[in-house]
Amino acid sequence: MFAPCKQVHPVSCSSKSLHPARASLCPLHTVLSCFRRLPAIRHGDGKAVDGSYMPTVDGRWVEYDFTDLVYERDTPYQNVCIYSSGQYGGCLVLDGDMNLAESDLPYTLAIIGDGLESYKNKRVLILGGGDGGILNQLMKREPAYVEMVEIDQAVIDGAVKHLRGICGSAMDKLEGPNYKVRVEDCIPAMKEHIANGTQFDFVINDLTAIPISTSPHGSFWDFMREILDLSFQVLKPDGVYYTQGNSACAQPALAMYESELMKLTHRVDFVTSKVCVPSYNELWVFYEIWRKDHEEARAANRLKPLSR
Secondary structure (H helix, E strand, C coil), X not given: CCCCXXXXXXXXXXXXXXXXXXXXXXXXXXXXXXXXXXXXXCCCCCCCCCCCEEEXXXXXXXXXXXXXXXXXXXXXXXXXXXXXXXXXXXXEEECCEEEEECCCHHHHHHHCCCCCCCCCCCEEEEEECCCXXXXXXXXXXXXXXXXXXXXXXXXXXXXXXXXXXXXXXXXXXXXXCCEXXXXXXHHHHHHHHHHHCCCEEEEEEECCXXXXXXXXXXXXXXXXXXXXXXXXXXXXEEEEEEEEEEECCCHHHHHHHHHHHCCCCCCEXXXXXXXXXXXXXXXXXXXXXXXXXXXHHHHHHCCCCCCC
């Protein structure tokens, strides 16, 4: 995780902690045995790039090997940064949090249920996904139609220029024969689909992670509940909802989310998967959710048997 350090830092110890045979050796050996290499904090040393340190969900600080800040925009929605990294390639950072890096194909494959679904001739609605990774992967799978609704044009613009390892050429044009990128709020877009009777085989929610809080209350939880409710209205009865959860260590938040799933208008069932996302430096949880009254159709459409 950390680069090798050329400096050594003393760690206090006593010769009493040494094996008797070693304690009898010369003082130099005792001194050297009490030293270990620790990573140097580089912030402000003229080499580190501002923003190189970010916390993980479980409270660890991670130093990223950013070499340059290649893109930054302040929008009405968020601060958008893209950094260059030797390990991870281009890194999209939103409001100071690692969002996705060019190294993070496992994230994108997990959130589309790669290997579990056939998207051929299917209709898919992507919520968010401005980095273009989901759209890029879906367009390789011969869908009937994919609609992506991303609120922030700055994310799309930055990805097209600096995150080609994620989006490829998928967003070079915002509309094609079987896809469309809408730059707007996804809630009115879904309400429009509901009013028109438009339905999808899959909804893939890439908007935000499950909030970390002591109770499922507040604006973030209200937003998440509204997205869930609208998503199941635009889904076909045998459709599937995919979304990210949060870190595997955020068990209380994940449990609260699963409790909220049981309160939806439509009774649902779900399974989870865990994937190591390289730039996150931790395991991330993903959800696959479907209507319980169409369990047989879900099992039949899935490429692999459901396992609990």
